[in-house]
Amino acid sequence: MCKKSIINSCEIETINLKTKPFLFIIFGGSGDLSQKKLLPSLYNLCKYDMLHEDSKIISIGRKKIGNQEFSDIIKKSLFTDLEKTENIKSFLKRNSYISTGSEKIGIDELNSSICSLKGVNSHQIIFYLATPPSAASNILKFIDNLDLCEKSIEKKIIIEKPFGVDRDSAKVLNKQLHQIFSENEIYRIDHYLGKETVQNILFFRFGNSIFEPLWNRSYIEKIEITVAEDIGIEKRANFYDKSGILKDIIQNHMLQLIALVTMEPPTSFDANSVRDEKVKIFKSITNMNEEYMKNHLFLGQYSSGKIEGRKINGYLEEIGVDENSKTGTFFSGKFHIDNWRWADVPIYVRAGKRLEKKLTEISITFKTPPLKLFGNDCLDLKANKLVFSIQPDEKISLTINKKYPGMENYPHPVEMNFNYSKIEKTSLSAYERLIIDCIKSDLTLFARQDGIEEMWRVLDPIVDFFDKNPQRLEKYNAGTWGVGEWHDE
Numbered sequence: 336m337c338k339k340s341i342i343n344s345c346e347i348e349t350i351n352l353k354t355k356p357f358l359f360i361i362f363g364g365s366g367d368l369s370q371k372k373l374l375p376s377l378y379n380l381c382k383y384d385m386l387h388e389d390s391k392i393i394s395i396g397r398k399k400i401g402n403q404e405f406s407d408i409i410k411k412s413l414f415t416d417l418e419k420t421e422n423i424k425s426f427l428k429r430n431s432y433i434s435t436g437s438e439k440i441g442i443d444e445l446n447s448s449i450c451s452l453k454g455v456n457s458h459q460i461i462f463y464l465a466t467p468p469s470a471a472s473n474i475l476k477f478i479d480n481l482d483l484c485e486k487s488i489e490k491k492i493i494i495e496k497p498f499g500v501d502r503d504s505a506k507v508l509n510k511q512l513h514q515i516f517s518e519n520e521i522y523r524i525d526h527y528l529g530k531e532t533v534q535n536i537l538f539f540r541f542g543n544s545i546f547e548p549l550w551n552r553s554y555i556e557k558i559e560i561t562v563a564e565d566i567g568i569e570k571r572a573n574f575y576d577k578s579g580i581l582k583d584i585i586q587n588h589m590l591q592l593i594a595l596v597t598m599e600p601p602t603s604f605d606a607n608s609v610r611d612e613k614v615k616i617f618k619s620i621t622n623m624n625e626e627y628m629k630n631h632l633f634l635g636q637y638s639s640g641k642i643e644g645r646k647i648n649g650y651l652e653e654i655g656v657d658e659n660s661k662t663g664t665f666f667s668g669k670f671h672i673d674n675w676r677w678a679d680v681p682i683y684v685r686a687g688k689r690l691e692k693k694l695t696e697i698s699i700t701f702k703t704p705p706l707k708l709f710g711n712d713c714l715d716l717k718a719n720k721l722v723f724s725i726q727p728d729e730k731i732s733l734t735i736n737k738k739y740p741g742m743e744n745y746p747h748p749v750e751m752n753f754n755y756s757k758i759e760k761t762s763l764s765a766y767e768r769l770i771i772d773c774i775k776s777d778l779t780l781f782a783r784q785d786g787i788e789e790m791w792r793v794l795d796p797i798v799d800f801f802d803k804n805p806q807r808l809e810k811y812n813a814g815t816w817g818v819g820e821w822h823d824e
């Protein structure tokens with residue numbers, strides 16, 4: 336909200352983000368995601384004083400440990416020496432741990448933790464499933480058996496991607512969820528949507544009028560999206576070997592990025608208008624037949640190599656990976672969107688683990704001018720390029736041609752840049768932002784049921800194709816750019 340002052344400038348009013356008290360229950364509470372992302376995000380929000388002081392966090396995990404040991408784990412893995420002791424103490428006071436062992440999870444214990452909360456009626460309960468898709472069904476049965484003290488308590492659920500393992504299982508999961516939660520209580524999270532630079536794509540497109548008239552097949556030559564990582568699968572073999580790059584990145588992060596770049600302007604910025612437009616894009620992604628997939632889709636798996644001088648083991652040598660695994664760790668391919676705006680504009684995507692470097696970016700290449708007035712055989716005009724850099728740099732840059740000073744009309748490309756690192760205000764991390772959105776009941780940056788099912792509609796045939804044609808899995812050395820054709824390399 337803006338307040339106009341007499342000199343006609345605007346002062347940003349501070350928005351009160353302090354949430355109402357909540358009980359945050361993390362399933363998979365002793366796992367990787369919880370320790371690396373969720374607890375640190377909740378800690379930061381607590382430190383920024385954005386969480387109500389009566390809010391509590393219960394982590395439920397398989398590790399057989401007590402509250403004290405769990406606190407030690409939190410302390411060890413989350414906080415640097417720079418953190419203030421009182422911040423840590425105050426955060427730990429809000430946390431508790433319930434061990435499920437491998438047997439029946441502690442319904443009684445959880446019920447009594449919920450009921451013993453002071454003023455529980457004014458809390459909202461947020462269940463967070465930081466677990467692999469195979470665990471979702473049992474956890475939902477468990478949630479359904481909780482007596483939640485008062486039925487009137489506001490409840491929500493956040494579910495990590497991948498949501499299901501294919502379209503059919505996603506439908507079953509949606510059905511099961513709807514038996515307990517209504518659609519507007521379900522937050523299907525994709526942390527890419529919480530990244531500041533990703534949100535800026537929509538702002539850039541629909542907050543400026545100069546690009547939108549050019550944003551179509553008449554002016555855009557191609558779109559390229561890269562989600563490259565130099566890290567491997569870390570300690571997640573159990574999850575990754577079943578999911579691979581297709582279910583870990585393409586079905587969710589990649590399709591979401593495609594939608595943000597290509598969707599029509601929504602009628603307003605409310606959750607359903609934005610999600611309606613995204614679903615239309617998922618629906619318009621062209622079905623690919625086998626012949627097309629043979630020619631335009633590539634799947635790779637890393638073998639040993641070097642990244643920044645360090646020797647890296649191959650995927651098959653990773654602890655927990657089946658020695659004959661055919662799981663892809665790299666994918667590249669050409670997608671198309673069947674609508675008036677995008678017909679014939681290729682969308683090249685690539686994503687992978689153990690690539691040369693971490694790089695997430697979207698590059699939009701415009702068509703070159705129809706008449707070549709400038710340049711010569713050696714110095715040609717370069718196509719204008721707009722690049723949204725998401726990681727590691729957070730910037731937007733536009734390459735334009737200018738005249739090189741001198742007698743001749745030599746073209747010289749220059750970059751106009753907007754770099755987030757130049758702004759002093761630090762933004763919330765993706766998980767921090769999305770947790771706050773959920774607490775505030777804002778669903779805009781979360782996927783809706785129909786969106787998820789459509790995304791699987793795009794992905795299922797691709798997964799099938801590579802399952803039926805395992806010989807198409809190619810090897811690439813760690814530290815390279817994977818397999819297939821990539822136009823800028």
Ligand code: BG6
Pocket residue numbers: 564583695726
């Ligand atoms: C997660 C994937 O969703 O995204 C991981 O499960 C991947 O495999 C991670 O490493 C990448 O996220 P970011 O924010 O580092 O690009």
